[in-house]
Amino acid sequence: MNKLSSQFKFVAILSAIKSGSVKFGSLIFILFLAVAVVITLFVERENVYTITGQTETLSVTLTNTPLNQWDLSLATLLDDISASNEKLEPLPGSTYFSPSNNTTASIQVTPEGKYLIILNNSGSVGQLETSKNTINLPDYVEIVLPTKNTKVIPFEGTIRIGEDVGNGVDTILLGGNVKIVEKQLFRNNRYVAGEYEFDTGDRLELYEDKAHTTLSKVKGFIQIGYSKNISFTVHGEGKSLNVSRLGTEGYQIKPSFWSRITKDPVIAALSTLFATLFLLMEFVDLFYKHLTKHRNTDEKNNK
Amino acid sequence: MKLYALILGLFIFNQPLLANNELKIRLAKDTFYEEFNADVPVSGRVITGVLAQSNKDLTQLNIMLPSVESDSICLKAQSIDGTYYSSNEYKLLTKNIEGPVYPDYPTKYKDQLSKLDRNNLALLAFPGDCSNNKPDTIFLSAVGEVSKAQTISILVNSGRSNVFINLKNNLAKHKTQKCQRIEQGKRTAYDTICNLNLDSLSVGKNSIAILRRKSGRSLPSVKLNLMYRDV
Numbered sequence: 001m002n003k004l005s006s007q008f009k010f011v012a013i014l015s016a017i018k019s020g021s022v023k024f025g026s027l028i029f030i031l032f033l034a035v036a037v038v039i040t041l042f043v044e045r046e047n048v049y050t051i052t053g054q055t056e057t058l059s060v061t062l063t064n065t066p067l068n069q070w071d072l073s074l075a076t077l078l079d080d081i082s083a084s085n086e087k088l089e090p091l092p093g094s095t096y097f098s099p100s101n102n103t104t105a106s107i108q109v110t111p112e113g114k115y116l117i118i119l120n121n122s123g124s125v126g127q128l129e130t131s132k133n134t135i136n137l138p139d140y141v142e143i144v145l146p147t148k149n150t151k152v153i154p155f156e157g158t159i160r161i162g163e164d165v166g167n168g169v170d171t172i173l174l175g176g177n178v179k180i181v182e183k184q185l186f187r188n189n190r191y192v193a194g195e196y197e198f199d200t201g202d203r204l205e206l207y208e209d210k211a212h213t214t215l216s217k218v219k220g221f222i223q224i225g226y227s228k229n230i231s232f233t234v235h236g237e238g239k240s241l242n243v244s245r246l247g248t249e250g251y252q253i254k255p256s257f258w259s260r261i262t263k264d265p266v267i268a269a270l271s272t273l274f275a276t277l278f279l280l281m282e283f284v285d286l287f288y289k290h291l292t293k294h295r296n297t298d299e300k301n302n303k
Numbered sequence: 304m305k306l307y308a309l310i311l312g313l314f315i316f317n318q319p320l321l322a323n324n325e326l327k328i329r330l331a332k333d334t335f336y337e338e339f340n341a342d343v344p345v346s347g348r349v350i351t352g353v354l355a356q357s358n359k360d361l362t363q364l365n366i367m368l369p370s371v372e373s374d375s376i377c378l379k380a381q382s383i384d385g386t387y388y389s390s391n392e393y394k395l396l397t398k399n400i401e402g403p404v405y406p407d408y409p410t411k412y413k414d415q416l417s418k419l420d421r422n423n424l425a426l427l428a429f430p431g432d433c434s435n436n437k438p439d440t441i442f443l444s445a446v447g448e449v450s451k452a453q454t455i456s457i458l459v460n461s462g463r464s465n466v467f468i469n470l471k472n473n474l475a476k477h478k479t480q481k482c483q484r485i486e487q488g489k490r491t492a493y494d495t496i497c498n499l500n501l502d503s504l505s506v507g508k509n510s511i512a513i514l515r516r517k518s519g520r521s522l523p524s525v526k527l528n529l530m531y532r533d534v
Contacts, residue, residue, distance in 0.1 A: 031328075057463075081516055082468065082479075110518040118465060118516075120481075140465070140481055142519055166385075166491045168462020244489055 009299050026281070027099060033274065047255055048190070049216075049241055051234040053176015053198060055162055057108040058232060061252055062099040062157045063116045067219070070097045070153055078142040080244045090146070095099075098198070099126040101270065105155070107230060115145040115224045128236055150225035158215035159234055160255075161204040165246045172201045174229060180255050185266040193255035193263055203244040210239050328393045329404045330365075331375060339412045346437060348509045349513060349525045350423025351381055352458035355501065365509035366428045368445040369532040374398055374432035378406050378444070383423045383458075385491030387412060389431045401532055403449075421442040422485075425458040425493055435457040440528045455504070457482075457497040457511070464517035468497040469511075469524075472505040479514070504531045526534065 062068045072095045073142065076088040083105040099105070103125045108119040119125035119141040128135040145151065162173025175198060182193040208216040219238030261267055322456040355367070366376060373395070380389045393406050409417060416424065426446070429438035443455060459466050459482065482497035497513070509529040515522040 013402060078519075081514070081521070112518075114517045114519065120484075122464070142516070160486065164464070164489055165464050166494070168464070171463070177472065180435060250489070265403070 009281060011262065021026050021218075034300065042257070045185075047193070047239070048181040049218075049234075049236055049238050050179045050181060051161065051204065051206070051220075051241070052178075052232065053161070053178060054174040054227070054231055055172070055176070056174065056229055057106065057163055057171035058161045058230065059104055060105040060157045060159050061102055061104045061215075063217075064101050065189065067154050067156045068099050070078055071095070071151075072097050074146045075145045076126070078144075079138050079140075081140070081142075082096060083116045091128070092132070095128055095130045097126060097128055098224055107153075109229060110144075112168070113228055114147060115230070117143040117145065142227070145227065150223070152223050154219070154221040154222050156219045157217065159206065159218050159220070159236075160215075161232065161234070161247045162202055164203045164244045165201045173198060173203065174200055176210070176232075178204075178253060180253070180258070182255050184264055187266060187269075191263055191265060193259045194253070196253050198243065199245065201246055205239055205242045205244075206236050206238040207233075207242060208238050212240070212242060224236060306444075310480070316515070319499075322435070326400065326402065327407065328376070328395060330407050331392040331394045335407075335409050336391055337380075337410060337412065338380045339387045340416060349460055349515075350427065350457065350527055351460050352427050353441045353443060353445055353455065353527075353529060354426045355453050355455045363380045363405060363447065364408055364426065364448075365405050365445050365447070366534050367445065367449060368400055368402060368404050369442070369530045370399050370401050371430050371442075372398065373529070374499060375430070375432060376404075376442070377429055377433040377438075379425075379427045379433065380491045381425050381427075382416075382419060383425070383492055384487070387415065387419075387424070389407075392433050393498040403445075404446060410468060422458070422496060437446070439526065440530055441530075444529055449501070453501050454498045455501055457499070457513070458493045459495040459497060459513055460493040461495045461515055462517065464515040464522060465533060466495045466497060466501065467514040467515060467516075470503060470510040472503075472508070473508040476504055504529065506531060506533045 021230050065282055072091055073093045074090045075095070078088060081214055092233070100123060101295045103119055103121040106120070108116050109115050119137070121139050123139060125137045125139060125141050128137060153220065159174075162171050163171060165172060171215050177197045179195045180193045181190045183190055190301070205212075206218060209248060216236045216238035218234050220232060220234035220236075224233040239251040244250040261271075356442060364378075366378065368376075375395065376393045378389075378391055378486040381387065391406075391412070395404075424446070426444035427438075428444045429435065430440055430442070431438070443449075457468065461484075463484075465484075467479050468482055469479045471478075480497075482495045485494050485496060507530065509531055511527050511529055513525040513527075515524070
C-alpha cells in the first residue's frame with residue numbers, strides 16, 4: 001500500500017512537470033520545497049535505541065546513582081582471590097551495594113548456572129551497607145547471587161553486551177533485537193525507524209558519537225532466575241550501535257535516510273499532501289485549458 | 304591518535320638504518336613467514352606478547368637480549384584482531400651476545416601494520432625454534448628504543464577471564480596486581496594487558512605468574528621467566 005502511495009506521488013509530480021502545468025514560479029516553489037525536505041531529512045535527530053534479548057554475559061560501567069544501589073541480600077562475596085578456596089558465608093539480609101563511579105560490573109552465568117557479578121575498578125568498587133555496618137570493598141570483588149529467587153536488577157551507565165567469540169570465550173550473547181525509535185519531524189512524538197535482529201555471538205556497543213569514541217549512557221534492567229540465562233532490556237540515546245561479529249568486519253546499526261522518508265509519519269503526510277497539490281494543479285490547469293479551448297471555438301463559430 | 308599511530312608505524316617499518324655499533328640479526332631461513340587475512344588461525348597460547356612500551360622517536364623492532372646459550376631466537380608477532388601473524392627464527396652468529404639486537408623484518412604489509420595503534424601488535428621473543436608453543440623463557444621485545452622509565456606490557460589471551468600478574472624477583476616478591484581488560488575493538492588474539500614498570504624488573508631472571516579468574520573459579524596459573532638485561 002505504501003509502495004503504491006509512493007508511486008502515485010511520484011507519477012503525480014512527474015506528470016505535473018511534464019504537462020507544463022508547473023510554471024517558473026512553481027518550479028522555484030518546488031526547488032525551495034526540495035531543499036527544505038532534504039535539509040529536514042538530514043538534520044540530526046534524537047534516536048533512542050531499545051535493545052532487548054538474552055545473554056550469558058554483559059558488562060555495565062556504573063555511575064554512583066540510586067538506580068545502581070543493588071540488593072545483594074544472601075549473596076556470597078569474594079573480596080580476596082587468594083582465599084578463593086575457602087567456603088564463603090552468605091551476606092546478611094538487607095545488604096545493599098553502592099558502587100563507586102566507573103565501577104565495571106560484569107554479570108555472567110557460570111557453567112554451574114550461578115549468576116556471578118564481577119566488580120572491578122582502579123580504586124574501591126564501592127560499599128556494602130548492611131543493617132549493622134558499612135563495608136568498604138577493594139578494587140576487585142566477585143559476588144554470586146542466590147539462585148533460588150527471581151530478581152530484576154536495574155542499572156544506569158555504559159554497557160557492552162555479549163563477548164566477541166574467540167579462544168576460551170564461553171559466555172556470549174544468545175540473541176535479541178534492537179528497535180531504533182526516532183523523533184518525528186517538527187513533533188515530540190516518536191516512530192520506529194528500524195528493527196534489527198542479532199546473531200548468537202554478536203557483541204553490542206552503543207556509541208554516542210559517530211567516531212565511536214564514547215559509549216552512550218543507558219538505563220536498563222536485567223532479569224535473572226526466570227530462565228537459565230540473563231534477560232536484558234536497555235534504553236539509551238545514541239548515534240549508532242556497533243555490532244562485532246566473528247569472521248566479519250562487524251557493522252553499525254543506525255537509522256537510514258530512507259527510513260525517515262518511508263516511516264516518519266510527518267514526512268509521509270507532507271509528501272502525500274504535496275503530491276495531491278500537484279495533481280490538483282494539473283487538474284485545474286487541464287480544466288482551464290479545456291475551457292479556453294471551447295471558448296475560442298465558440299468565439300470562432302460566432303464570427 | 305591515529306596520526307601518531309601512522310607516524311609510529313612508518314617509523315617502525317620504514318627505517319632499517321642502524322648505527323654501526325647496533326647488531327642486526329638475520330633470518331635463519333630464506334623466507335620470511337607472515338600472513339595477513341581474516342582466516343589466520345589464532346593459537347590458544349595465553350601469553351601472546353611481552354614488549355616494552357615505546358616512545359615517539361623509536362626506529363624499529365628490537366629484542367633486549369641477555370646472555371643466552373641458545374644460538375637461535377624465535378620472534379612471533381600478532382595483531383590484536385588476529386588478522387596479522389608472523390613467526391620467524393633468527394640465527395645468532397655468536398653465542399653469549401648481550402644487548403639490543405635488531406631482527407630483520409622484511410614485511411610485505413607495511414601499510415597495514417603502520418595503521419595499528421600502540422598495543423595492537425604483540426611481539427613474543429624466546430630462545431630456540433618457533434615450533435615451541437609454550438616457551439617458559441621470554442626475552443623482552445620492543446618497538447623502538449627502550450628507556451628505564453617505561454613500562455612493559457604482557458599481552459594475554461585470557462578467554463575473557465579476569466587476570467592478575469604476580470612478579471617475583473630480587474626486587475619484589477609475590478607482588479600481585481590487576482591487569483586491564485581491553486574493551487575496544489576486536490580482541491581475537493588477546494584481550495588483556497598486564498603492565499609492569501621497567502624499573503621493577505631485576506637484571507636476569509624475573510618469575511612471572513599470570514593468574515586468571517573465570518566464572519568464579521581460578522584457572523591454572525601460567526608461568527614464565529622473563530630474562531631481562533638492563534637498558
